[in-house]
Amino acid sequence: MRATLIAVSIAFLLLLPIVPAASGEVGPDALTSGIGRFSSIICADIDSDGKNEILFGSYEGYVTSVEYRSGDYFVDWTSERYGTRVWGLTYGQFDDDPALEIIIGDGDGEVRCLDGITKEEEWHSVTLDRDAHGLLLHDLDGDGTNELLVGCGFKTDQGWGQVYFFENNSSEPFRTLPEPWNSRLRELDIADLDNDGEDELIVTSGAALGDVKGEGYFRIYDLETLEVEFESEDLQGCVEGMKVTDLDSDGTLDIILSNGYRYREGWCFIYSWNGDTYGRLWRSENIGPKAYGLDVDDIDGDGTPEIVVSNMGGYIYAYDGITHREEWRSPELGRDVLGLVIYDVDDDGQVEIIAGQGGYVGKGDYTSGYVTPHVYIIDGRTKEVEAVLGEVDEVRQWLSVFIIAGTAVALIQIAVIIRIIVRKRRLLE
Numbered sequence: 367m368r369a370t371l372i373a374v375s376i377a378f379l380l381l382l383p384i385v386p387a388a389s390g391e392v393g394p395d396a397l398t399s400g401i402g403r404f405s406s407i408i409c410a411d412i413d414s415d416g417k418n419e420i421l422f423g424s425y426e427g428y429v430t431s432v433e434y435r436s437g438d439y440f441v442d443w444t445s446e447r448y449g450t451r452v453w454g455l456t457y458g459q460f461d462d463d464p465a466l467e468i469i470i471g472d473g474d475g476e477v478r479c480l481d482g483i484t485k486e487e488e489w490h491s492v493t494l495d496r497d498a499h500g501l502l503l504h505d506l507d508g509d510g511t512n513e514l515l516v517g518c519g520f521k522t523d524q525g526w527g528q529v530y531f532f533e534n535n536s537s538e539p540f541r542t543l544p545e546p547w548n549s550r551l552r553e554l555d556i557a558d559l560d561n562d563g564e565d566e567l568i569v570t571s572g573a574a575l576g577d578v579k580g581e582g583y584f585r586i587y588d589l590e591t592l593e594v595e596f597e598s599e600d601l602q603g604c605v606e607g608m609k610v611t612d613l614d615s616d617g618t619l620d621i622i623l624s625n626g627y628r629y630r631e632g633w634c635f636i637y638s639w640n641g642d643t644y645g646r647l648w649r650s651e652n653i654g655p656k657a658y659g660l661d662v663d664d665i666d667g668d669g670t671p672e673i674v675v676s677n678m679g680g681y682i683y684a685y686d687g688i689t690h691r692e693e694w695r696s697p698e699l700g701r702d703v704l705g706l707v708i709y710d711v712d713d714d715g716q717v718e719i720i721a722g723q724g725g726y727v728g729k730g731d732y733t734s735g736y737v738t739p740h741v742y743i744i745d746g747r748t749k750e751v752e753a754v755l756g757e758v759d760e761v762r763q764w765l766s767v768f769i770i771a772g773t774a775v776a777l778i779q780i781a782v783i784i785r786i787i788v789r790k791r792r793l794l795e
Contacts, residue, residue: 392432393756394756397424399726400724401430401722404499405553408422408457413431414466414482420755421457427449429470430445452472455471457469473497473520474496490537499518500553501517514531514533515554517529529554549572550606551570553606556568557619559586560639561618561639564590567587568586580603580625581602581603581627582603582627583598586644602633603632604627606626606658606660607660609660613688620636621637621638632657634650636648658676659703660676661707666693666746666747671687672685672693677703680703681698703722704723741755741756743755
């Protein structure tokens, strides 16, 4: 019997090296809540170590970096706690050193720039309006250095949303929009939208408060004068997702938008310059409420970009970027899938859909609430779920328990054997 126990104990010890390390699990506590909303989920090799990271902001005020290495996901870094609603997040160059920067905007109107490698703070704005969530790096003056644009505006029916322009040598903005406009200015981009050889600034907004019908718009500004060139009709919900790209390769950029408000409808739209104005090319069926997560890429390798949208109901939709036909709808993944990004996180040559899911504590209007958070990593071609961060692996947990128990038994048996040997030696003496 004793020999059997010893053999089992040794077997448990031999299993230890082949069982994945506990740090390979990214549990719910590491994700906090309300993660990756709007555009606050990004993926790239930001610290230049040759491995991709997924970064996401949270309601509690943290930014978490999860790295893919050796076939598993590990928490690579968690920031200090900033203001609540860290739902402004982007990366790029904002200074003259070779390292990428992480730009973070929180709900208190604070914007920070961190070195992507050291994670040390390099720049900090003055306090702006609440919800500094619209972030864009762009070289406005062609000097080789990016400026930073920040869109702000807490939920309100008063028009005080604002866009601030910053250089990296000052915490004060050097420019703003001529007058405030709506609120929730969470999506910004700069491009030549009308093929006139000059770039325009495009800004999205929301404009509603309370249990009323939602409003949402996008505006196009002349980048030099900041005069309004175009304002859309009411899209009936806060416009929280936007991508600008040439979907059909016709030489004219398309503006892809997604929106929603509370429990009401939500849609995906495509607008494009038609020679006279910005006309609507397509509106999806109702995919609300809160169709907020949005990205565009060729996810299945067929040579055609897909428009990928996620919503509060827990679904992800993929539409053909040219025919606008629905190609796929995910099963229900859990409430509040409100941010996503498309990227080849594991460098296998196939992009993944990376989606943040989960509500948060602190919502006062009952349109959200705490839901156990997850990050879903879905193969773009097969649509199979490759990993679910935040999910507890029960098999691994039980195996860990057995290994710990086996290790304890093995140590006890070894102690008993040593004690017997010592006792026999004493008798022989």
